[in-house]
Amino acid sequence: MALEPDAARESGVKLDLSVLPPIFLLPTHIDIETRHELEEKLMEAGALLTYNISEAQIVVGNISTKRRAALELRMRKRWTEEVLDSSTGRKRGREDGDEDQQASNKRLRHESGFVKTKVNRNTEHTADSGNESTESEDEQSTSKSLAREVQPPDTSAEPIHLHEANILPSIGEPGMETVHVVKVSWLETVFEHEKLVPLRYYLIYSGRTIERPFGAPTSTIIERAKDDASASAPRGRHSQYVPALTHGPRRLGAHQHAHHTQSKAKLLQQTTSDYEGSGDEFPEPPEWVKRDIKYACQRSTPTDQANADFIAELKKIKLARLLTGDEIGVRAYSTSIAALAAYPYKVGNPKEILQLPGCDVKIANLWIEWRNNDGKIGAAEEAEEDETMQVLKRFYDIWGVGATTAREFYFDKGWRDLDDIVEFGWKGLTRVQQIGVKYYEEFQKGIPRAEVESIAAVIKDHAIRVRDTGIEVLVVGGYRRGKQESGDVDIVVSHRELGKTANLVTDIVASLETEDWITHTLLLSLTGTHRGQATLPFKGAGPAGHGFDTLDKALVVWQDPNWPGKPKLSKASSRSSSSTGEQEQSKKKKQQAKNSNIHRRVDIIISPWRTVGCAVMGWSGGTTFQRDVRRYAKNVKGWKFDSSGVRDRRTGLAVDLEGPEGVHGGLGMVDAEKKVFEGMGLVWRDPSERCTH
């Protein structure tokens, strides 16, 4: 029973760790009990335990890769760069300083067996394996591989006898700026043998402290980005370009229209004080400017925009606001951009900008800067080039990751790229985020119009299969606005008979899955069906007024299951591969037998016919257009608009814009949409004129 370790016997002396530099214990992956135990033993042995990582020279952790080690330090605000073995550091209290690290490694390799298990070069990234496996097991398999652990070196076989002077690795400068991250097994070994053993066999990573590597030093952008979104509203947003306003009202140069411009006019002098551009001439503003039309749904916003270049710069600022969690800033810039996007002339004078609703001196001054600075805005370029912003953007582009989570990934977790997420955070991702990461590159690719059309045709075909030929569809979203490439496919599916749209999403998705068009369902929204079923009398003829259903919809991942070289399935066994001939074939083709068709994001929206015009309208506009439809409905009409219908805010009753049972006769979805525009007092515009961004 009472086994006595060799080391214990030979050292009559009590273990003394007071010679060691400050030690930091990484809590990561060490349960609280073990940690307390280690802390206790360290204290007993007189070790210098620190809880301030910046003063630690030895960091002990239950981790295994360099990458993770650097990450753990980074997370705790200690930025380091790796010190390599080759950089033969100065010897540390050692006479025979000629033995460099390589030599010592070499010797180690010869004299003991555990070098191969030592670090085990456990550096293969799990991200790399992510592409190989197939289908729904992928997320799991990837996370599984993350759990792989390195075996600790088997030290009991060969106790180590080395000089105390050799305890610390001979790399890096001595002192606080160098930090060595070692495995927990080092401490365990030390305690087991009650003897100090060299770090180097347990060394994961050696780093030298460096400055935080990037960015305009503590630029306001970064400061803002650090703020948690949950904290109080972003503050301190004041541009250096906003002039103090002191003058009384002045008269606008060439024109004297709307009153609202007068209050702006007094700022104008300030704004343009250092602007000596072309004369004061500029074109007669369009009607919507004169009438101070504030809602994007009330004006035409064409695809090709006279001020696209300037808008592009503004969008960079808007993106920065988005990534920093400044939603209100995003709103503001969206409004300004939408107004500029609708302005049909190339701006040549800042006064033109002041005329626009949603634009004021701030934007006018940005335009001046843009004009005087060769088409560049400092804040925009700065944000674009900022490395923090770039990382946040990378994360934000993951489907299912928003600005808040992107910032959490970066500032809290310390991750820098997708590999970090896969390697260190996979299990913490939601299901849809895992899918978003898995198809990251594919989802970035635009979808050509022809492909949108063929996807729509397949959906329509399946909808007809699960119902009948009364199914009608319309592709909405960017496609309908005329974009050459769409980010995703949005399609509205309806049927003139009320009962035929109940449970339709479910049936369509099921049918598509049968033929493997859908690889993942990201979201299934069924409230329409739920409510419809609850409210609607089976035989129809329900009193109008009930009918306020939200829409059923499915957000799915789509892949064309037909690909060149696909093994032909025999007619009989359509689903499972059971025939022996097939097995052989699939085995033979195992390598190239992979569907390389690009995965696409597809939104299938079901609408009852009664409100299909609202659905079409609600899904066809750009973001700002849609938001302004709702604002307009609220502020001008006192209604609440959403893509499943309109109701009066006061009475709560549904507003029938399309007739109690929707449009009839030869009228279709677009006619229904026209009725909605008309009913809201809006001029119907071709979707290509709703390009608000």
Next chain:
DNA sequence: GCCTGG
């Protein structure tokens, strides 16, 4: 109740 997407 926060976060996300549309």
Next chain:
DNA sequence: CGGCCTCAGGC
């Protein structure tokens, strides 16, 4: 100075 589009679903 307060408000800024709206809603369902996932966690």
Next chain:
DNA sequence: GCCG
């Protein structure tokens, strides 16, 4: 950041 702009509006009422």
